[in-house]
Amino acid sequence: MxxxxxxxxxxxxxxxxxxxxxxxxxxxxxxxxxxxxxxxxxxxxxxxxxxxxxxxxxxxxxxxxxxxxxxxxxxxxxxxxxHRLRRIYDYHLRKFFLKWIGSIGLDRTDPFLGLMDLTDNDVLHSMQECISDNNSELKGLAERIVCRNHFKDVYTIKDDDIQSNPTIIEDLEKDLITEFSDEQICICKTDKGPGxxxxxxxxxxxxxxxxxxxxxxxxxxPKIKLDTIYADRTIVENVLTWLNTNMESYKKGERP
Structure with missing residues (x-):
């Protein structure tokens, strides 16, 4: 326009x-x-x-x-x-990339010094190498993407939730990370105006x-506002149970 x-x-x-x-x-x-x-x-x-x-x-x-x-x-x-899957893959890719650029000697404070010389094939090949190396600290992060072992979405905040409690996503984020782990929980927040x-x-x-x-x-x-809670597949059932037990309290602004 x-x-x-x-x-x-x-x-x-x-x-x-x-x-x-x-x-x-x-x-x-x-x-x-x-x-x-x-x-x-x-x-x-x-x-x-x-x-x-x-x-x-x-x-x-x-x-x-x-x-x-x-x-x-x-x-x-x-x-x-x-889309819910595109956003979680963005999250996993960022996590992998931030550690990977350090492992190949790029300066994280100014990664563009060498980043422009890399191609998609370089990154995908490195992911495959990390998966094949059982001693690589990037193995798990690479598997999230290549092996489709991404976090599963367990709940998307609705407009009614925010109207009931404007801080519900912040409250849930703090308590979910405390209850589980910031390595197993991800909350992707999207807030974009119409342009x-x-x-x-x-x-x-x-x-x-x-x-x-x-x-x-x-x-x-309309403005697009999508706040989605994702969890590691190993704890999805536990997170769903926790949310089912406590969600009504959070909607009322009451943290259990």
Whole structure:
């Protein structure tokens, strides 16, 4: 979408088409031909305190396509980029990577000094070597990814939970780690806004107005908030039992 601020004017098209093509979903489809055809340069002041400046905007006829793009972006993030399995693999990959770059001599404070010379094949090959070496301290971390021995999701915080107790995820995180271990429990927190939905639109009479003044859809693109509790497979049943026993107390803001 046209993203305008004091520093730059740019088109921020999310990679919805590429993602839906490679993973076989339809969330990323929208009428990009219509959207591109309606892009125009216009003079616009985003607020009363700003001077008018040239910015990228849309003709009013492209507004529905812009709405479709923002909704496609929301669905793609919600269903794909923030999928429960993708997030836990992110967690395991970070854990492996932070230890691995130290073991191969990269400076953790500035890993980019040598990181750009590495390829995906280098990392995957190293994981296989770690799995084959019973003495490697990275063996378990590599197996999480290569052998699909990832943590299992045991609970996702719901909107009703947060409305009942705004600090429920923090309370659960502290007590679960105390009850079990930070090596066996992971809480992945995702909190992402809808992005910049406010851009100039050129109406049919030539007036330039904010997109959110014309579109109730853009006013209400929801924020994505996903807080999911994951546990090592060896303790999943114990964690589920603990949650079933104590969850109602946490919803009331009462820590047992």
């Amino acid at each position: 046209p993203s305008n601020n004091q520093r730059n004017n740019e088109l921020e098209f999310t990679p919805t088409f590429g993602t839906q093509l490679h993973i076989g979903v339809a969330y990323g489809k929208f009428d990009h031909y219509r959207l591109i055809d309606c892009i125009r340069l216009c003079e616009y002041a985003p607020d009363e305190t700003s001077d008018k400046a040239y910015m990228l905007g849309l003709e009013e006829g492209g507004l529905n396509s812009a709405e479709a793009l923002m909704l496609a972006r929301y669905y793609m993030f919600n269903q794909v980029y923030f 910049n939905c406010n851009f100039p639109v050129i109406k049919t009479d030539g007036e330039v107005v904010a997109s959110t003044n014309l579109s109730s859809v853009l006013q209400h693109i």
